[in-house]
Amino acid sequence: MTRSFSLFGTLFVAAGLTLASAGASAQMHDHDQHAAAAPDNPDVLAEGGVQKVDKDTGKLTIKHGPLNNLGMPAMTMAFKVRDPAMLDQVKAGEQVRFRAERANGSLVITQLEVSK
Structure with missing residues (x-):
């Protein structure tokens, strides 16, 4: 027993x-992860791969991870760019970090950099 x-x-x-x-x-x-994923933190950039650069329409097609500031999951989509000169900074196949924001009913890339 x-x-x-x-x-x-x-x-x-x-x-x-x-x-x-x-x-x-x-x-x-x-707790540092909360600050990094904060929806309104302008320093947080999403990551993705450029699928297409379309200078005629002023858009970049990016296969991206989650866009926390917009509450969007990972997907592939076309974005307008705030400055057409951004289209000259990248080419299809490159990895980028970017920030997209809502402006006038569209999603617009406001910050863009090529990943190193």
Whole structure:
């Protein structure tokens, strides 16, 4: 009987420690990530790959990660550019970091840099 209680007690304690450890690690997180993903933080740039540069329409097609400031998931889409000179900075196949914002009912790239 003592052996059963001892085994049960050991299992019970081990399960409790495992749950406590899992709960503690789930509650711990890096607060700096909140600042980096803040929707209104103008310093946070999205990343993506240029699929197409269309100078005739003034648009870049980018396969991008999440656009946290716009609440958009990762996808491929065409964006207008605020400054047509941005189209000369990149070419299809390059990786970029950028910021897109809503302006006059459209999504416009307001900041663009080639990833290194």
